[in-house]
Amino acid sequence: MQNSVKxxxxxxxxxxxxxxxxxxxxxxxxxxxxxxxxETCRYLNHSKYPLTLSKAKERGYEACKxxxxxxxxxxxxxxxxxxxxxxxxxPPKVVKAxxxxxxxxxxxxxxxxxxxxxxxxxxxxx
Ligand SMILES: [Zn+2]
Ligand SMILES: [Zn+2]
Numbered sequence: 001m002q003n004s005v006k007x008x009x010x011x012x013x014x015x016x017x018x019x020x021x022x023x024x025x026x027x028x029x030x031x032x033x034x035x036x037x038x039e040t041c042r043y044l045n046h047s048k049y050p051l052t053l054s055k056a057k058e059r060g061y062e063a064c065k066x067x068x069x070x071x072x073x074x075x076x077x078x079x080x081x082x083x084x085x086x087x088x089x090x091p092p093k094v095v096k097a098x099x100x101x102x103x104x105x106x107x108x109x110x111x112x113x114x115x116x117x118x119x120x121x122x123x124x125x126x
Contacts, residue, residue, distance in 0.1 A: 025070055026051070026052060027053050027056050028041070030043060030047045030048070031047035035064040035065075036056040037067050038064075038067040040067065041064055042066070053070060053071075097114040097115060098115060098120055099111070099113070099114055100112070100114070100115050100121050100124075100125055102125035111125060
């Protein structure tokens with residue numbers, strides 16, 4: 001019982017940390033414009049509405065060419081990286097070297113070369 005409570009708390013902390021990261025990038029939009037701006041941009045003299053960069057992008061706002069606000073959401077990048085670690089792709093195949101199964105033409109004895117080829121034959125006996 002205690003363990004599951006701890007787990008919930010940890011999960012909650014993780015989620016709130018992730019939210020803080022994505023919420024950190026605030027940009028500003030105007031009442032009528034279709035661009036988002038840095039807080040200091042002169043276009044914000046008439047109207048100024050804060051929102052997160054990811055939301056601004058979601059709604060189709062473009063980066064202002066005058067104040068050049070950030071165009072990349074750093075929070076999203078962190079998220080995709082951590083997902084990769086959790087999903088973890090299949091481990092790389094370990095190919096064992098085996099002795100070539102072919103016989104040498106000159107002596108008729110078995111080839112002494114080692115090979116990692118799928119057909120069990122060295123480069124010379126392919
Ligand atoms: Zn601007
Ligand atoms: Zn061989």
